[in-house]
Amino acid sequence: MVNEKLKPVLEKLREDNIAATKKAVKSSVKKDHMIIQAADSLYEIDKAANMLAKRLREWYEYYNPEFSKSIEGHEKFAELILTKTKRELLAEIRLSEADSMGADIPKVDLDAILALAARVNSLYNLRKQLEQYIEDEMKKLSPNMTAVAGGLVGAKLLSHAGSLKRLAMLPACTIQILGAEKALFRHMKFKARAPKHGVILQHPLLQKAQNKGRAARAIADKISIAVKVDYFKGKFIGDRLRNELEKKLA
Amino acid sequence: MVNEKLKPVLEKLREDNIAATKKAVKSSVKKDHMIIQAADSLYEIDKAANMLAKRLREWYEYYNPEFSKSIEGHEKFAELILTKTKRELLAEIRLSEADSMGADIPKVDLDAILALAARVNSLYNLRKQLEQYIEDEMKKLSPNMTAVAGGLVGAKLLSHAGSLKRLAMLPACTIQILGAEKALFRHMKFKARAPKHGVILQHPLLQKAQNKGRAARAIADKISIAVKVDYFKGKFIGDRLRNELEKKLA
Numbered sequence: 440m441v442n443e444k445l446k447p448v449l450e451k452l453r454e455d456n457i458a459a460t461k462k463a464v465k466s467s468v469k470k471d472h473m474i475i476q477a478a479d480s481l482y483e484i485d486k487a488a489n490m491l492a493k494r495l496r497e498w499y500e501y502y503n504p505e506f507s508k509s510i511e512g513h514e515k516f517a518e519l520i521l522t523k524t525k526r527e528l529l530a531e532i533r534l535s536e537a538d539s540m541g542a543d544i545p546k547v548d549l550d551a552i553l554a555l556a557a558r559v560n561s562l563y564n565l566r567k568q569l570e571q572y573i574e575d576e577m578k579k580l581s582p583n584m585t586a587v588a589g590g591l592v593g594a595k596l597l598s599h600a601g602s603l604k605r606l607a608m609l610p611a612c613t614i615q616i617l618g619a620e621k622a623l624f625r626h627m628k629f630k631a632r633a634p635k636h637g638v639i640l641q642h643p644l645l646q647k648a649q650n651k652g653r654a655a656r657a658i659a660d661k662i663s664i665a666v667k668v669d670y671f672k673g674k675f676i677g678d679r680l681r682n683e684l685e686k687k688l689a
Numbered sequence: 690m691v692n693e694k695l696k697p698v699l700e701k702l703r704e705d706n707i708a709a710t711k712k713a714v715k716s717s718v719k720k721d722h723m724i725i726q727a728a729d730s731l732y733e734i735d736k737a738a739n740m741l742a743k744r745l746r747e748w749y750e751y752y753n754p755e756f757s758k759s760i761e762g763h764e765k766f767a768e769l770i771l772t773k774t775k776r777e778l779l780a781e782i783r784l785s786e787a788d789s790m791g792a793d794i795p796k797v798d799l800d801a802i803l804a805l806a807a808r809v810n811s812l813y814n815l816r817k818q819l820e821q822y823i824e825d826e827m828k829k830l831s832p833n834m835t836a837v838a839g840g841l842v843g844a845k846l847l848s849h850a851g852s853l854k855r856l857a858m859l860p861a862c863t864i865q866i867l868g869a870e871k872a873l874f875r876h877m878k879f880k881a882r883a884p885k886h887g888v889i890l891q892h893p894l895l896q897k898a899q900n901k902g903r904a905a906r907a908i909a910d911k912i913s914i915a916v917k918v919d920y921f922k923g924k925f926i927g928d929r930l931r932n933e934l935e936k937k938l939a
Binding site for chain 1: 711716718720722729734747748751788789790792793794797804815825826
């Protein structure tokens with residue numbers, strides 16, 4: 440039994456504790472979290488935009504099949520059909536309206552199609568906007584890593600590690616295969632070949648490298664140094680690291 | 690060997706044939722196709738909107754977790770955070786800003802979150818717009834079926850059958866289980882129980898019916914009559930059919 444006199448004191452202590460915890464939760468939100476959310480959302484935006492773009496093409500092709508077949512990129516496609524008329528679009532592929540197999544549809548149908556096109560276009564714009572946001576914020580949060588790896592690859596590494604702190608604590612060989620967890624466990628359980636690279640596969644220097652394994656090791660090495668400097672608020676040495684990397688992989 | 694004199698004649702014939710085929714393709718596009726595309730796109734729009742809304746909530750909850758937890762619908766949620774400030778939203782659930790666990794984030798982060806919210810909101814608006822479009826066009830294309838089944842259910846039946854003509858040729862018992870093909874084949878191959886309803890499950894009268902099987906049969910019956918009248922350009926008897934149906938299921 441609690442002493443009756445103690446009750447209000449304990450009650451006060453409890454309230455103060457809750458208030459302190461709320462404050463701690465509040466101040467625990469860092470720029471890392473924002474960048475990770477933005478980086479993770481890119482994947483979903485792509486998925487949504489591509490799904491809707493496929494539907495848009497299928498629908499639009501009743502109206503103007505020749506133009507849709509002539510253009511590959513969904514992004515450009517959605518933008519063009521929003522800004523130009525059927526006649527203008529057909530003129531671009533040197534076809535007259537009379538030669539087109541596309542039907543003449545009433546305005547109300549075309550409006551519905553273009554309403555869908557507007558959403559597809561707007562999703563692709565959001566993607567660009569968030570990419571820019573990630574690039575900008577990564578430069579502030581982690582300038583060295585961004586110089587070495589680029590903002591997007593850096594943000595994805597951050598997302599896999601969970602925070603800048605945890606990424607800074609990881610050895611280079613772990614950074615090298617972050618994002619290839621599935622392949623790693625396949626390797627450990629079924630003696631498949633070990634993965635050579637995870638997220639960093641998207642690094643431009645790795646894309647054009649001949650010996651992928653060697654390049655992946657070198658890039659992960661420099662990223663590991665860069666992120667440690669960033670986390671412990673060191674000087675900016677990103678340029679030097681990037682130069683050394685480019686020389687090594689030249 | 691083709692006679693040399695015949696060559697230009699054959700060439701001309703070939704060109705005329707291609708032109709005639711193109712014209713036939715062009716004139717084969719009907720309102721059915723437009724409505725089917727719109728109805729099919731609803732499913733994808735839902736999927737995209739829900740996927741992005743989940744991400745939006747996860748991201749937004751760093752900023753204002755209490756409000757996000759207090760509201761269930763994604764659509765309303767996206768709309769409200771776009772139009773009101775954090776203070777106003779917290780006031781709605783009787784919380785002061787000081788009591789919130791949400792962090793104060795810089796404007797650039799909030800802008801990124803709201804850019805995503807704008808897309809989510811816009812996808813839900815598209816859904817409403819296309820639903821209205823389907824309802825309006827179905828009333829013109831198939832007034833009797835729309836009176837009996839509603840525009841959306843009618844459009845989905847149309848999508849499963851492929852066209853108004855094919856839907857008009859189907860017997861009522863097929864209409865009853867259109868959209869339950871998986872269950873039907875499970876029934877035929879593995880002696881599972883036969884499906885009682887497909888797309889028409891979404892019919893309001895079926896939703897509140899006690900005996901689902903009986904209601905499904907009755908609804909499919911009336912739809913079958915209505916769509917035949919529509920296809921063969923009969924008079925409008927949708928009201929009568931609907932009344933009979935409601936009396937039967939009362």
